[in-house]
């Protein structure tokens with residue numbers, strides 16, 4: 360039985376017939392990795408807590424020996440995410456024992472950060488070189504600059520995200536190519552990008568980055584945490600590895616720390632799988648099960664996150680106490696190239712849904728649930744900018760003042776003093792992270808209550 364043609368893990372390059380009749384995304388979200396249990400008929404995967412598995416003769420088993428190496432709940436979750444990210448998603452009806460024979464090209468870890476560690480440790484040689492986007496996730500920046508350096512691995516940070524200065528996608532691509540070419544060294548092995556970036560939500564042209572990187576023989580990693588597999592599927596855009604902090608949208612309920620990667624190339628996958636077992640930073644069975652349950656509503660949650668975020672971004676633009684709104688799907692002439700690049704990188708499932716609602720690349724459209732904006736602090740109060748922002752955030756009642764993102768509940772934070780406090784003041788200035796910049800993780804509550812909450816917080820901040 361061939362489940363995955365994409366990974367060619369069985370050496371069979373011809374696509375299996377089922378690939379051409381693959382189920383749609385919203386069906387895969389529910390069914391991949393969730394075939395009814397072969398033994399009992401249970402509709403939901405049982406939690407398999409065993410740490411070790413019986414062999415009928417020495418070396419004869421059902422694909423499970425020891426839970427660090429493989430476990431049914433982790434395998435089911437890996438099959439689900441592979442099915443969402445791969446352009447050829449595999450057979451949704453594969454049972455646990457079939458999956459154990461033809462493993463999905465996905466690996467789950469105990470956190471998103473453990474995924475970063477696994478990729479750097481298994482794919483970058485001692486004294487190798489990484490090219491990373493400048494505004495990469497803070498923990499990834501910390502790993503590159505404080506941990507990978509101990510193996511002589513250097514990282515160059517490049518600023519290749521599109522801003523309002525770009526006149527067109529084509530002109531921007533020329534600029535990106537120039538910047539990347541200047542950063543490549545003979546020992547460059549990895550290019551690490553994240554789009555949209557955090558917290559300024561600027562978009563990176565994945566196809567151009569992949570084309571340039573592949574010409575140099577480098578592996579392209581895209582951290583897809585912010586968009587989730589619903590809005591963006593980077594393997595379709597030329598990425599070699601897609602990674603997620605499952606902690607955020609994939610699980611979506613703020614109750615699991617976990618990470619996952621998908622890598623269709625069998626040579627890359629073999630190295631990563633070896634490292635997963637050797638390093639041992641695997642997720643627990645219960646967390647794997649919870650994350651699978653959370654992911655089953657990914658499409659519904661992401662649609663509401665996106666609709667609420669677009670509405671809030673538009674609404675914020677009309678408030679006189681807001682200086683600037685950052686949201687790649689927002690309309691407006693000055694934002695046209697950014698919005699068109701964002702549109703180009705939408706997944707087929709998200710684009711189809713958005714078009715069915717009568718929106719297109721010029722009307723403005725939902726693009727994930729993250730919205731950043733700059734307060735016009737002076738309009739609210741004569742106090743220091745950081746104090747005004749802090750008063751605004753403390754006054755929120757529906758939004759919770761907290762780090763992280765991607766859960767069903769709305770969160771708000773001040774990147775300059777919270778998530779990005781470890782970035783130097785100099786780099787914060789380059790990245791546009793000032794004391795008026797507020798980041799929202801827009802949840803799936805009623806958007807009218809979210810807007811009312813923001814207004815009352817602005818009023819409270821102006822009284823304080």
Ligand SMILES: *Cc1c(COP(=O)(O)O)cnc(C)c1O
Nearest residue numbers: 470471472496582584604606617
């Ligand atoms: C949270 C996050 C990570 C790290 O994931 P953990 O699960 O917290 O270890 C990596 N990348 C991005 C974009 C994140 O938001």
